[in-house]
Amino acid sequence: MAMPGYRSAIFGQCERAWQTQQPVPLPGKEGVKEKAQPKVYRVNLRERLAGRRFVSKTEFESFWQPIGNEILEKIAEGFEIIMDE
Numbered sequence: 001m002a003m004p005g006y007r008s009a010i011f012g013q014c015e016r017a018w019q020t021q022q023p024v025p026l027p028g029k030e031g032v033k034e035k036a037q038p039k040v041y042r043v044n045l046r047e048r049l050a051g052r053r054f055v056s057k058t059e060f061e062s063f064w065q066p067i068g069n070e071i072l073e074k075i076a077e078g079f080e081i082i083m084d085e
Contacts, residue, residue, distance in 0.1 A: 041079040043071060 048067065054060040071081055 038080040039078055040082060041071075041074040042082045042084050043067070044084045046084065 052063065054063065074081060
């Protein structure tokens with residue numbers, strides 16, 4: 001009586017193997033959606049760091065904390081982060 005389960009397992013493996021052997025459709029062809037471009041958020045560190053001097057740990061942390069939070073928010077929104085010079 002285990003035959004239906006065995007058949008199902010074999011069929012599943014064959015189906016997965018067949019799917020991996022199929023050619024990947026090219027974007028722009030009928031029925032194929034083009035890959036969405038990622039949203040990009042650029043952080044210009046040169047602009048933000050120009051002329052900055054830090055003499056204590058608290059100054060340094062208070063400067064970087066808002067930038068870190070901003071980057072984390074953008075990541076949560078689905079942005080790709082690029083750190084510019």
